Amino acid sequence: MNHKYVSPYVPRLAELVTARQLTSREKFFEVRLQDGSALGHQPGQFVEVSVFGVGEAPISVSSSPTSQGLGFELCVRDAGSVTHALHELPEGSTIGIRGPYGRGFPLDELKGNDLLFVAGGLGLVPMRSMINYAVDNRADFGRLTLLYGSRTPADLLFADETERWRGTPDFHVATTVDLADGAWTGQVGPITKLFGGVAINPVRTSALVVGPPVMFRFVLKSLLMMGVYESRVYLSLERRMKCGVGKCGHCQIDDVYVCQKGPVFPYTRVRKLPEAL
């Protein structure tokens, strides 16, 4: 039907090209839009993923727009009805994609700076899009540092890739886990424990923080204590973005729709929103 109205709630069709188990709870997907177009996203943005007949859920894009693949990548935890159904889908299935939505990391403001990535748990998923963007545009950024905290060694995401980043020139990677097993020889404890071991130049560092809500306060404190400028700290906030287009109300923090003004916010903005942290 040729209609004068185009609904932003109707997704584009996409193919689940590959599906791979990443950990016991997370699965990795490569997705390609059926019309062959690129997603056209910025690192840090999200899409609304539809499993038809089940529902829709907001998912961060995990690949960088600079990635060579034909599609884009998602990493999804089996946490609800839609994500569970997504885990069950065989490769080649058709899903729906809306977006990309929201504001990602402010690439222009980050250019020329050292970048400190602080990722807790699933926070590495959206962070990966920014990390790979920086690696692929290595000359645009100064020193790169990733601090990554996970629950257990078995929960660590993208282990191969983390190693590859470690081998990238001037890229320092440190990981820690909350609960170690026998084989783990690395750091144990909260992510803030990693801050003591990093040498950063606070006046030229931009800090990007993605993680569970409980992590933010401690990490912010550590960053500010290290001398990182408040105006150069960026946080990605998790909310229930049901519609993605600033209407349904679920993601609202005070008067701000996260799907419109976020999920990546400068700390100076978040500080003025009492409901944010």
Place this chain on the structure above:
Amino acid sequence: MGLMAIDKRDLSAFIDGLIPQWEVVAPVPVEFKYAFRKVGSFQDVALDYTNTMLPPKKFLLPQRDELFSCNPEGGPSLTPRFDETPRVLFGVHSCDVHGIWLLDDILAEGCSDPHYLCRRSNTLIIGLDCKGPCHDNAFCKDMGTLKPAGGFDLFLTDLGERYAVQVGTGAGTALAERGGFYMADFEVREEFFAAWQKKQSGFPNRIGYDTAALPNILAESYDDIIWEALEMRCFDCGACTTVCPTCYCFDVLDENDIGTDRSIRYRRWDSCQLQDFAAVAGGANFRGKRSDRLRHRLLRKGKYFKEKFGRFACVGCGRCGRSCLLHIDVRDVFNQLKG
């Protein structure tokens, strides 16, 4: 736009003349209350009604609103759903016209909502002035909604033997060309002005200060103890948002057809007052406290939209206060915040 008039004896023929072409919706009595319903004849309309249980938004943003259907065969293929029923909302009071007017702005802003806009563009709104305060908790005068300022095609004010008719849009002008209407002469204008003055003086102020100060008062009350005090009177039932003319938040769900594997994605009214409204799949609930939810609602009503659109997202109809079993009344809260 212009002022016209229609004699009372001609109104019936005008409305009945619309019914073959439009679905005409108007207030009808339901026992001792009123509701907007589809009517079959002008005789069904309650002209002297008081505030309906639900506002007329239900005809623009229905409780269940199908967004698209999905047929999995050979595709899948997705078909968007748009409701293009030509509709007239007749008899809408000024407060509710203000409610619709605000929804018009909200749903057109940014990424506009075509499901609403499609319905809205096929809907004509013929307002009707109320004559006096409908309930003792209504505070429309304080919220500046005693007379309409937009969002209507025609708006009728009772002048005794006839109605003065404000024409708000070109579509309203076209409606008025259907017969029975005539240009307002000097006498009609005089009477219309007198009726307005009478209405103004007939409505009391029920908020103890100029509501222009409301956004600031709410900002200063962010950490007020009042929000926690209100917790003791709230059930998380969402009645207040359901009956609100300006609430529009929704949930999005899929429904399956058992026989065919087809599914429908639809949205339905949701409420920021329900416990899980701001919960995410991982388990965190970002507005898990009842007091935070109550504050959020009041700030939306009295601050956020005023700052963004220049108008309050509260029209002062008092429906929320009347539908709350333990009498959480926006008007009372606004008054108490001033201290």
Place this chain on the structure above:
Amino acid sequence: MTVRAGVFAFTSCEGCSLITLEVEDRLLEILGRVEFVNFREAIDDKSDDYDIAFIDGAITREHEVGELMKIRERAAILVAMGACAVQGGLYFLKEYHEPGETLAYVYGDKAGQFDTMPVRPVSQYVKVDHSLYGCPIDKREFVEVVTALLSGRRPNIPDYPVCNECRMSENICVFERGLACMGPVTRAGCGAICPSRHVGCFGCRGMVDKPALDQHRAVLTERGLTEEEITARYRMFNGHWGSAHEKP
């Protein structure tokens, strides 16, 4: 895809079992997808090979416990169906009498021939995957649970009070009619069926996960109900919930 299902009745009137056949226009479609292989009220077969088990009724007798556990072992998905299975239903009222008193009242001098034990919901003994609430269950909700399970999604069952549905339906609040109502603490999903017919909600669907009990008590007290009347209202369908939470 089709699934094999069993409907099993324990202590109940089996009214909820029958509701599954009362879905009118949807029945043939459901029977096209759901093969009932064990259903006393509808078929003669008694197969032990099924994917979904619908449990109708409360558990009130020793032998029922063993049967229920066997069903749980065989079924991939177990659905507690109706107020008796979910909350113990009206049978739970027995718990407010001295042990043996109800048995003697009903069976007189033959009371000794019957065994009975404290009334418990199905969840007391086995893991329940989904619940269908109400006395009886709502047939639209039965269709929703079946279609959701077939589609691999979580059924959309509300966790907000009946008041919400009453306002949606433009019902006149039964409190305004001078009646008492359990709606403010009772799980919606019935379409406010009783208040829509000018009767206060009895709470048959059980309570929402986090009911506002103190607030509800305040409303009932304000409307002149005595403590005894309030307690009786709560006990009718929510006795088990009350005893599990030491309220009311």
